[in-house]
Amino acid sequence: MDLVQLQRQFVDYRTSLYHEGFLDEQFTQLQELQDENNPDFVVEVVSLFFEDSERLLNELARALEQQSIDYKRIDAHVHQLKGSSSSIGAQRVQKVCIAFRNYCEEQNVEGCLNCLQQVRHEYSLVKTKLESLFQLEQQILTAGGSIPM
């Protein structure tokens, strides 16, 4: 594919991610933090986010399977997840986390399980989206272009 077209596609795709609410301005901030000294900053942070979230999601699932559910623990996990998702601007994940914490406070197992499902879904969505965004970015870079801001 021609470079200009690729770049345009990249911009368009990124815009669509903002439009559809997958990302918010925090992601923009993240991108602005990336510079020549730190060329892989965004990818690094985001992959840390992936690692983090996967660990937290697993722990959440495990915690919710227990006979007697430790809501404090769950709340702490969700709190962390909320923090990390908000710091990369994955606002849909963050929003579900807010609901999740509410259910946690109510000690509502149903609601918690439901939210876990949702947060998983949102997480996998944003993960795929971000991965394809990075893929596009990579394509542009290999084609010798630079990433349009």
Add this chain to the structure above:
Amino acid sequence: MNKATNVGIAGVGTTKYSDHMVVAPSLFLAVTTIPYLSQISYVGLEGLFFSYYIDGNQTLSTYANSSFSSRKKHVWYKQPVDNQTGKLYGEPVTSHSFNVVNTSWFQVALNHSWGYSSLENGWNNGGEPLFLTSVSLLGKGVIAMGVPVKRLTDRLGGIINLYGGSLSLVTMDGKLLLNGIPNTKFIYANGTIFLQFMWPNGFKNFPCSNDTPETYKLDIDGKEYNVRCSTVEISGVQSVCYPNYSFFLVFAVFAASSINEFWFSVIPLVFFVSSMITNAQREICLHDKLIKQMEATQQAERKSMNKSLALVGASHDIRAALAGITGFIDLCLANAAPGSDFETYLKQMSLCAQDLLGLLNSILDTSKIEAGMMNLEEQEFNLADLIEHVVDLYHPVGMIKGVDVVLDPCDGSIIKLSQVKGDRGKLVQILSNILSNAVKYTVEGHVCVRAWVGKPDFETKILASTRKGLGKYMSSLFSGKNDGNSDIKAVSAVRQNRDSVEIVFEVDDTGKGIPKEKQKSVFENYVQVKETAAGQVGTGLGLGIVQSLVRLMGGEIGIVDKEFGEKGTCFRFNVFLTAFEIQGDAMYGGTNSSFAIRNCSPKLGICTPSPKLDGSQVVLFMQNIERRRVSQKFLESLGISVLVVDHCHHFPSALKKIQSKLNSLLNSSRRSDMSCRSDISSSSSKEMPLSAMEGTEHKLPFNRRKDTPSFILLVIDVNAESFSELWRVVAEFRRGLHSTCCKVIWLDKPTSPCIDPKRLNPDDEILLQPFHGSRLHRVIKLLSEFGNLSQGLSSSSESSKHPYGKTRLRHTQCNDEIQGYVSSSNERYSKQGSSSPTLEPTRGRLKSKRKNKDGAESSNGEKPLIGKRILIAEDNKMLSILAITTATQLGADVEHCENGNEAFELVCDGLKAQRNYDYILMDCEMLPMNGYEATRRIRIEEERYGVRIPIIALTAHTSGTEAMEAGMDAHLNKPLKTNELIEVIESIETKE
């Protein structure tokens, strides 16, 4: 009888008590249809006995679970019967038992395949004599039918004119049925019947012969009598076919005063006998018809069953095919480049496949609905979005035919409602079904969709409550018979909910319309109105399903009568949904706007203008009357001054008027009031419809308040006139404006864009048709009253889901081709980007970034943390990287640690070495020592050195009270933002 036999055998097979239920309906049918019949019994050899009999006006039933059961004592029960249904009711009473099986008639009937007739006593109180006809059921049981003797004798004695003669009836075995001849008695001896005449002075016997009728002459007291004996056949079923076998003979004896009248007296008897035969024949015919009817019913049921099965089978195949399609689409999607047109199309295809699946399910659901088994699947959704989505789906379909599909926001109540709970899928189904019909049958004009929140109406509340009561009553009355019953229950259930709101929809088209007499039948399944459906495809199932669905959601659908002379059909339906909080400012964000909307009570029709309005003038130039009218009405309801232009000839003159008005206002702002008024009304009288004029009248006082419209928005439908011509007119208008801001929204067709984006002003925007719903709201947001001018459409559309950006991409691509995409250099690209609207946000970001960098080079202001040492304590790796990078970019020298302990130690080291940190960014929740604890320790430690290091808390909590209590100086919300960090540090520094 056939049917009865079938059922009877089924009953004979088992001796269960409940088998009565198998025999009973057939018996009941017989007792109610066969004339004269007063008793019918089924006696099974294996112990089943069931009988209906009539006692006076009451039908009763006698039954036993054993009719003879090998000498054991058996009990008979008596129970009243419902005259209508044949069902037993009340308490069964034990009654005298009777060993039916031992009776001779039973035995005889059982062993003769053609039945037997005899005279027996009935089950009723008096033990009334009956002519009993019994038929064996394959030797396993007997059906016995009884006709009361009294019926016969009444008829003979009362109705038949004997012409002075008298009549007696006696059975062959000597039982007297009717004794009409005075002074006589019958004597039975040796198989012969003798008629004995008695006088005061003696008696005389006459033998009655079995075979040949004999006539005796008698002379009593000088009067001559003729006495004649003859046999009468009282026939049962079988006697018609086999007259010789099962005769039940009665001697009819009669005496007449003269020979001459003899013949007359014979005829009625013959008549009676023949009438009995006729009755029997009628009975047979009835049974025959009944059987045929039942067979037909069974056949119909079978057919329907087969149809359902075939449908299920077919749907399985269709589902399989559909699953294949969606599967392959998904495969393609995986390979499609993200963001490409190809991907978009594939997604659309996938959506279509989903719709198809839904449709298939709905066809299957039809039967479910009919059985009242359809359930609502409640979920939360945005009603305004849903309606717009459906309307937008059909807009392109309509555009191809030249029919505009318009969404009328009405009083804006739907926008205010936003989130509701209900069955989204079914609502979409209802709306799209009606809408697709409307578009299908409309050749020219428009289809208008209106929706509003129904007012809580006292009347409907009462209706709902009475209906509820009535429903209960009716359900007990017509159990299982009333089809509407389940609907009524559903209605009351839906309406009972207090939070439920009534949403009224209208789909109004200008098509051929439905003839009045056909309006009711369109809601029946498989009905298409012939006159209008010519050449149209469809199953005719649609509106039937729609009606069921609407009723399921507690509403009703109907056709609204149009004014005489108006074309088309207007469907109106209402549904009940659960409302969440009503939001006024959801759509406009601005505070003024919500105020305006809230005050805009639909009842009063007058808006209270927002106090801060500085006034905008909107000019609508659109071709479609309906869209123009609807848009104008809505804008005016928000207090916006609107001028509509219906024809391109008027467009330049209208613009000129505004221009001159503006200029005159600028020249003499004091006397503006009157001129403004006259100007608008003069222009409106020419070009606005009547209703629009009324609308303007309301707005005038508000117009007068301001001196000039500060902002002019032109909304131009490019389809009305060639783009270049319009562009020329607008350019001229712009030249004439001095200071007033003017923005143009060009409405383009999504299918064939005809706007040349190169010629547009940088401020202008291209918007795709249809101009309603969220697009309309976006335009309203542009007005100073409802948002800010600085925001362009592109940025305000960020929150909306419309593929607006994508279509604009197409323009830039064209652009690109013309301007030469050969250049691969980035500079060139970004330059081009800044001139094309697509990359507007990009340009903005680029600018800010550049400013950032430039600023850093020129002064230290942009890198305020240069030379500062910052300690960041954060245990989350990701968040710490983020914070470190942020601080580093601001020029700071950053150190990092992972918990409170480490932080405390690092601070202590620093204090000892006299190399203090300038700031500490402290995460609050860390293990093993949290930020609060670390802060407290640091505060104690540093006091010894007489320093105080500013500590900034990083929290995910909104309030930082705990942090302040622990001795921190400020708090920042995670994630860390550059500008916030700078602000906090600045505020700390100014404090110091």
